[in-house]
Amino acid sequence: MxxxxxxxxxxxxxxxxxxxxxxxxxxxxxxxxPYIADYPEQVLISGVVQNWCGRCIAFPSDLDAGGPSRTTDLMDTIAEETTATVAWENWGVNVNTTVGSLYSILFS
Known part of the structure; x- marks a missing residue:
C-alpha cells in the first residue's frame, strides 16, 4: 500500500x-x-431509512420482492410530493438527507 x-x-x-x-x-x-461508518451512519448519509433496501424500494418485510430502483430522481420526487412521515414510513426515504434537500441547504 x-x-x-x-x-x-x-x-x-x-x-x-x-x-x-x-x-x-x-x-x-x-x-x-477513509470514511469509515457503521450501518446507521451509512444509511443516514444515503437518505435511506434503516432496514430498507438501499438499491430499490422494497419493503423491509419483503426485501426479496424487489421494486423500482432507488434513483436520485425518485428519492427527490418522493421528498417533494409527500410529507416527511409518509416518505419515511411508506417509501423508506429520509427527506432530510436526499440530494435535493442537501443541495438546497448548501446553495440557498
Missing amino acids: SQILAPLRPTMTTPELLQCSDNQYHHIIFGIG
Missing part, C-alpha cells in the same frame, strides 16, 4: 500554492483518508 500511495506523499506533506474559487491564493496541503 505504501508503494501505491508514495507518489501522493509530497502533496500531503508540502503545501502547494493554489488559486481558489475566491480568486485568492492559498497554501493547500492535500490529504487522503
Whole structure:
C-alpha cells in the first residue's frame, strides 16, 4: 500500500500554492483518508431509512420482492410530493438527507 500511495506523499506533506474559487491564493496541503461508518451512519448519509433496501424500494418485510430502483430522481420526487412521515414510513426515504434537500441547504 505504501508503494501505491508514495507518489501522493509530497502533496500531503508540502503545501502547494493554489488559486481558489475566491480568486485568492492559498497554501493547500492535500490529504487522503477513509470514511469509515457503521450501518446507521451509512444509511443516514444515503437518505435511506434503516432496514430498507438501499438499491430499490422494497419493503423491509419483503426485501426479496424487489421494486423500482432507488434513483436520485425518485428519492427527490418522493421528498417533494409527500410529507416527511409518509416518505419515511411508506417509501423508506429520509427527506432530510436526499440530494435535493442537501443541495438546497448548501446553495440557498
